[in-house]
Amino acid sequence: MKALIAGSFEAPYARHAPVARDTTALLAEAVVGALADAGLGHGDVDGFGVASFSLGPDRAIDLAWRLGLKVRWIMEDPHGGASALNLLQHAVRAVEAGDAETIVLCAGDHLGRAAFADLVANYNRATAEHLTPLGYAGPNALFALLTQRYCKAHGLTREDLGQIPVAQRAWAARNPGAVYRDPLTIEEYLAAAPVAAPLTRYDCVPVVAGADAIVVTTSDRTSGPAVRVRALRALYNADQQEGDALTTGFAELADDLWTAAGARPEDVQAAFLYDDYPVMALIQAADLGLVPDGDLRRWLHTTVGERSFPLNTSGGQLSAGQAGAAGGMHGLVEAVAQLRGTAGERQVPAAELALVSGYGMVLYRHGSSHNAAILERIA
Amino acid sequence: MNAGFQIAACARCAHAVWPPRSLCPVCGSPDWTTVGAADGVAEERTETTAPDGTAVCLASVRLAAGPVVIARVTDAAPGDPVHLALEAGALVASTVPGPPARA
Numbered sequence: 001m002k003a004l005i006a007g008s009f010e011a012p013y014a015r016h017a018p019v020a021r022d023t024t025a026l027l028a029e030a031v032v033g034a035l036a037d038a039g040l041g042h043g044d045v046d047g048f049g050v051a052s053f054s055l056g057p058d059r060a061i062d063l064a065w066r067l068g069l070k071v072r073w074i075m076e077d078p079h080g081g082a083s084a085l086n087l088l089q090h091a092v093r094a095v096e097a098g099d100a101e102t103i104v105l106c107a108g109d110h111l112g113r114a115a116f117a118d119l120v121a122n123y124n125r126a127t128a129e130h131l132t133p134l135g136y137a138g139p140n141a142l143f144a145l146l147t148q149r150y151c152k153a154h155g156l157t158r159e160d161l162g163q164i165p166v167a168q169r170a171w172a173a174r175n176p177g178a179v180y181r182d183p184l185t186i187e188e189y190l191a192a193a194p195v196a197a198p199l200t201r202y203d204c205v206p207v208v209a210g211a212d213a214i215v216v217t218t219s220d221r222t223s224g225p226a227v228r229v230r231a232l233r234a235l236y237n238a239d240q241q242e243g244d245a246l247t248t249g250f251a252e253l254a255d256d257l258w259t260a261a262g263a264r265p266e267d268v269q270a271a272f273l274y275d276d277y278p279v280m281a282l283i284q285a286a287d288l289g290l291v292p293d294g295d296l297r298r299w300l301h302t303t304v305g306e307r308s309f310p311l312n313t314s315g316g317q318l319s320a321g322q323a324g325a326a327g328g329m330h331g332l333v334e335a336v337a338q339l340r341g342t343a344g345e346r347q348v349p350a351a352e353l354a355l356v357s358g359y360g361m362v363l364y365r366h367g368s369s370h371n372a373a374i375l376e377r378i379a
Numbered sequence: 380m381n382a383g384f385q386i387a388a389c390a391r392c393a394h395a396v397w398p399p400r401s402l403c404p405v406c407g408s409p410d411w412t413t414v415g416a417a418d419g420v421a422e423e424r425t426e427t428t429a430p431d432g433t434a435v436c437l438a439s440v441r442l443a444a445g446p447v448v449i450a451r452v453t454d455a456a457p458g459d460p461v462h463l464a465l466e467a468g469a470l471v472a473s474t475v476p477g478p479p480a481r482a
């Protein structure tokens with residue numbers, strides 16, 4: 001039996017959410033919304049997966065209990081920006097193997113100021129022992145170093161890289177769920193004060209509270225358009241934190257991904273790249289083959305800047321916000337909406353095939369985790 | 380006390396790592412020795428704000444021993460040779476050999 005993604009939902013992101021909209025409440029909202037979007041009921045669910053930094057002391061089983069779910073497949077993934085596609089990789093196999101028939105995957109966080117500071121300082125042992133003692137206040141500094149390195153290697157300027165946040169802000173204007181929707185000009189982008197040079201606040205994701213969910217089920221249970229995972233590939237510890245990160249694990253997995261999907265980069269109508277920082281969206285585009293002639297500057301100004309190719313049509317995390325571990329599912333939810341034709345004002349015409357990526361788990365110097373999927377609309 | 384910053388090196392294949400790890404990523408050996416790592420070259424640097432609100436400069440430093448590390452810098456600019464020392468658990472890179480780590 002083929003597994004399909006039958007629905008998706010994003011519990012609205014908010015910069016300053018009320019305390020009552022805690023992590024559990026947000027995840028519940030996302031699960032209910034995704035089931036409704038899929039035309040399925042609470043009683044149909046027999047598999048459950050979750051990613052969250054702030055669910056503790058509860059775990060997947062406790063959340064499933066709070067949601068009243070009796071399941072025969074359960075999974076929790078702690079891998080932040082790579083969690084959603086990792087959950088999806090396993091959920092598709094589980095449904096196709098008959099281990100479960102309808103799996104809900106959700107991701108979300110509501111982190112208060114103190115919880116966020118603790119998460120950043122103690123993200124892993126390498127961070128707690130070797131970065132936090134330096135006066136480290138989070139990954140902005142590390143990605144500032146990487147942005148400098150990448151721009152120097154490729155002769156790029158802030159004006160080149162700024163095409164990504166400026167274009168994504170224009171997409172966000174059409175997304176009622178994005179937290180920043182006012183137009184952003186390249187002049188405003190260039191004039192912003194550095195947070196960690198060359199990064200300014202426009203290069204850093206706004207922290208929000210929110211949650212996302214999708215439903216994976218058998219092809220006979222879907223109603224209306226659904227989404228098939230044509231191929232999904234992952235690579236973890238690609239460079240063991242020993243490389244320069246100018247190319248990433250995405251470059252290593254790209255050929256296998258496209259071959260398994262039976263598609264080429266020019267076949268996709270939209271891409272949803274993990275945009276924790278503009279440079280990461282650019283590196284992923286380059287590594288995954290979206291810049292076939294290697295002319296990064298032209299790609300930034302024309303393909304992205306003029307929005308001739310739909311990239312991160314929700315506004316991405318840079319404009320819509322990053323809800324902790326939901327950052328990994330945000331692009332997937334947007335891709336599913338685009339492929340199912342439910343993206344409203346920002347709907348991409350004739351979206352049949354899309355690329356989605358997950359990236360993250362900064363392990364000392366840069367992200368350790370890379371995964372990407374080619375998704376296809378099934379009418 | 381500290382004659383200079385040292386890092387772990389694989390006892391089997393000599394691959395040097397920082398931060399320390401359990402098994403060598405090259406050969407899988409669990410056995411480690413140490414190697415001097417007090418010399419490097421600053422590559423990129425950025426000024427940011429520490430959680431306590433003070434300004435702090437962090438840099439990538441390519442060690443002569445191999446690994447690229449993240450260190451706090453004071454006077455070093457990209458391209459400068461630097462000396463590394465641990466100060467209260469923080470790796471600090473300076474263009475002049477600093478005093479031994481504070482007790």
Ligand SMILES: [Zn+2]
Pocket residue numbers: 389390391392393394403404405406407408
């Ligand atoms: Zn070894």
